[in-house]
Amino acid sequence: MIKAKQKPLAEIRALIAPYQKILILGCGTCVTISFAGGEKEVGLLASSLRIAAGMDGLQKTFAEATVQRQCEWEFIDAVADQIKRADAVLSLACGIGVQALAERYPDKVVLPGVNTTFLGMAIEHGVLVERCRACGDCVLGLTAGICPIARCAKNLLNGPCGGSQKGKCEVDPEMDCAWQLIYDRLARLGQLDRMEVLQPPKDWAKDYDGGPRKIVREDLRL
Ligand code: SF4
Numbered sequence: 546m547i548k549a550k551q552k553p554l555a556e557i558r559a560l561i562a563p564y565q566k567i568l569i570l571g572c573g574t575c576v577t578i579s580f581a582g583g584e585k586e587v588g589l590l591a592s593s594l595r596i597a598a599g600m601d602g603l604q605k606t607f608a609e610a611t612v613q614r615q616c617e618w619e620f621i622d623a624v625a626d627q628i629k630r631a632d633a634v635l636s637l638a639c640g641i642g643v644q645a646l647a648e649r650y651p652d653k654v655v656l657p658g659v660n661t662t663f664l665g666m667a668i669e670h671g672v673l674v675e676r677c678r679a680c681g682d683c684v685l686g687l688t689a690g691i692c693p694i695a696r697c698a699k700n701l702l703n704g705p706c707g708g709s710q711k712g713k714c715e716v717d718p719e720m721d722c723a724w725q726l727i728y729d730r731l732a733r734l735g736q737l738d739r740m741e742v743l744q745p746p747k748d749w750a751k752d753y754d755g756g757p758r759k760i761v762r763e764d765l766r767l
């Protein structure tokens with residue numbers, strides 16, 4: 546899932562400074578699981594902003610809403626009236642949700658309340674880790690299901706780099722060397738011969754041509 550963390554309160558306060566009626570809009574999917582932008586975080590942030598505005602003697606109102614997914618228009622349209630009543634929408638969704646709002650409501654100010662950080666998962670409560678960079682040409686079938694692009698500090702397709710020490714990365718000794726993990730798992734699967742297959746340089750021009758990427762499924766189009 547997409548992982549995100551809430552922006553510092555001071556930054557959010559600076560973003561909303563010109564506006565009086567603010568709708569804080571959460572998203573019930575990825576950012577809820579990241580503890581960054583779900584219903585609970587919307588309520589906590591609204592309380593903090595109300596207190597801060599009160600202490601500064603500012604006449605601001607903060608409405609609250611959370612939709613199931615901010616990246617789909619049918620869900621954000623469910624709160625269209627609240628969006629229209631606000632001077633600005635402070636979105637606690639990922640950058641996709643913010644842009645979905647901006648595209649759907651072109652006359653409305655939309656502000657980001659979180660920093661979208663990576664694609665990943667929780668390995669324990671409160672610890673989120675990156676697992677994918679959405680490179681567009683997945684190599685997990687060659688690397689024992691461990692991503693060398695997201696998990697190796699040098700994004701090496703042919704590793705290890707030579708700096709790995711006792712299974713840890715030379716860039717960050719706290720971090721497991723991704724290529725040690727790949728080696729160990731290939732050994733476990735009896736597929737160590739795959740370590741000897743030299744991967745060609747990734748064709749970033751093909752997989753990521755510098756512009757916004759698009760998937761078109763003609764079979765699903767209406
Ligand atoms: S190779 Fe890594 S970055 Fe690319 S799609 Fe697969 S998991 Fe994601």
Ligand code: SF4
Binds near residue numbers: 706
């Ligand atoms: S030590 Fe391992 S994870 Fe770190 S950069 Fe080298 S190959 Fe990548």
